[in-house]
Amino acid sequence: MIYADYNGSAPLCKEVTDYLIERLKSGPFANPNAIHHMGQKCKMGMENARAVCAKNVGALPKNIIFNSGSTEGISQVFFSLLHGQREATGKDQIFISGIEHSAVIKCARFYEQDEGYKVQIIPTLPNGQCDIESLKTLLSEYAGKVAMVSVMAANNETGVIQPYKEIGAACAHSQTPFVCDTTQYIGKAPFNFKESNIDFAFAAGHKIGAMTGAGFVLAKDTNLLKPHIIGGGQEKDLRGGTQNYIGFEAIAVAMNTFSEKQEKLKKLEASRNNFEASIRKEYPELVIMGEDAPRLGGTSFISLPGIHGQAVQIELESNDIYVTTSSACSDNEPTTSKVLKAMGVTDDVGRGAVRISLGTCSPEDGHEKILKSLLSAYKKLSKIGSY
Ligand SMILES: Cc1ncc(COP(=O)(O)O)c(C=O)c1O
Known part of the structure; x- marks a missing residue:
C-alpha cells in the first residue's frame, strides 16, 4: 500500500x-x-x-x-x-x-x-x-x-x-x-x-x-x-x-523530529523531481502545476490532458495506491478546482489533475512504485481517451 x-x-x-x-x-x-x-x-x-x-x-x-x-x-x-x-x-x-x-x-x-x-x-x-x-x-x-x-x-x-x-x-x-x-x-x-x-x-x-x-x-x-x-x-x-x-x-x-528530517525532506524532493522527469520522458505533454515555482518537496500535482484525473485515481487505487484529484464532480463532468482556475489553468488540463503527496514517513521507494502504476494507468487510459 x-x-x-x-x-x-x-x-x-x-x-x-x-x-x-x-x-x-x-x-x-x-x-x-x-x-x-x-x-x-x-x-x-x-x-x-x-x-x-x-x-x-x-x-x-x-x-x-x-x-x-x-x-x-x-x-x-x-x-x-x-x-x-x-x-x-x-x-x-x-x-x-x-x-x-x-x-x-x-x-x-x-x-x-x-x-x-x-x-x-x-x-x-x-x-x-x-x-x-x-x-x-x-x-x-x-x-x-x-x-x-x-x-x-x-x-x-x-x-x-x-x-x-x-x-x-x-x-x-x-x-x-x-x-x-x-x-x-x-x-x-x-x-x-x-x-x-x-x-x-x-x-x-x-x-x-x-x-x-x-x-x-x-x-x-x-x-x-x-x-x-x-x-x-x-x-x-x-x-x-x-x-x-x-x-x-x-x-x-x-x-x-523536524530537525532530524531535514535530510529526508531533501531526498523526498529529489525523488519527486525524478518521478516527474520520468513521466515527462514518456509523456512530454504532461503538465506539472506550479512547476516554475518553489514547491513543497513531497507534492506533485500533475495532469495528462485528455485523461480524467478520477479515472487515474481509480486505476491507482486498484493497485493499493491512494491519491486525490482536486476536481469536484458535477453531473459526472469533473470541473477544474478553484486553485487551478486562479492560476489560469484551462479545463482540458484541470480535469486531468491528480495530486500525489508524500511525506517523510513514506517508504523511500514510494515515488518509484507510484511511477510504475501511473505509467501503466496512463497507457491504458490513453487508449480509451476520456475527453
Ligand atoms: C491549507 C489548509 N488550511 C486549512 C486547513 C484546515 O485544517 P484543519 O483540518 O486542521 O481544520 C487545511 C486542511 O485541509 C489546509 O490544507
Whole structure:
C-alpha cells in the first residue's frame, strides 16, 4: 500500500505512534486545569509540549494557543480582527489570495455578507504564487482601509510556496495585520515565526504526523485575539474547553523530529523531481502545476490532458495506491478546482489533475512504485481517451 495523500492528512509518524502507545498505557490522565497533583502533572506535560512546539517554529510559548486545528484557528483570528470593528476602525477591506483554503475563503465571505466588509482577491500568477506586486498596489490604493491580508504559506493542492516573507514585509510596511495559513508549510519546510512578519499563523496535528483534532494558533500579540469558543478560561481565556493535552503532546513529539528530517525532506524532493522527469520522458505533454515555482518537496500535482484525473485515481487505487484529484464532480463532468482556475489553468488540463503527496514517513521507494502504476494507468487510459 502506498498512501499518497499527506496533504489531506498525514498518517501518524512512528515516533508519535510509539509515544502514544506508552502514554496511553501509563497515563497520567486528568483535567490539566485541576489543581490536584494528577491535574498538575498533565498540565506540566501540556506546557512542555507548548515550549517544544514554540521552539520548533521560532516562537515563544506565550505565542501559542492550543486548539482543535487550523479551521478553528482561522475562524478565531477572522473573528478577532473583524467582528464588529468595521465602523469603529473605518477599515472595510479584506484581501485574500485566489488560492486560499475554504477555511479562509468562507470566513472572508461570511464577514462580507454579515458585516459589510469587501473582499478583494489578490491575483495569482500562472506559476501558482500570489502576485505580490498586485498586493502592494492594492495596499497603497486602499491605505488605511485594510482590516487584514490573508495569504497562505504553501498551497494544499499544488504545494507552491508563497512569497510569505515579502508579503509579511509589505503588510508590516502598511501596518496591516498579516494572517498566514501555514497549515501545509509547518513541518514540511523550515519555518521561523519570529522572522516571518506574520501576525497569525496556524498548525494542525494531522498534517504533520500527529493526531487530528489538535492544533494551534501562533499569535504575535495574543492581546489582539478574542475567544471564539467561550468557556472555562482555558488557554489564558482565549479558547474555552478542556484541552486535548495528549493531542498537543503528540504534536510536540512530531515537531521534535523536524530537525532530524531535514535530510529526508531533501531526498523526498529529489525523488519527486525524478518521478516527474520520468513521466515527462514518456509523456512530454504532461503538465506539472506550479512547476516554475518553489514547491513543497513531497507534492506533485500533475495532469495528462485528455485523461480524467478520477479515472487515474481509480486505476491507482486498484493497485493499493491512494491519491486525490482536486476536481469536484458535477453531473459526472469533473470541473477544474478553484486553485487551478486562479492560476489560469484551462479545463482540458484541470480535469486531468491528480495530486500525489508524500511525506517523510513514506517508504523511500514510494515515488518509484507510484511511477510504475501511473505509467501503466496512463497507457491504458490513453487508449480509451476520456475527453
Ligand atoms: C491549507 C489548509 N488550511 C486549512 C486547513 C484546515 O485544517 P484543519 O483540518 O486542521 O481544520 C487545511 C486542511 O485541509 C489546509 O490544507
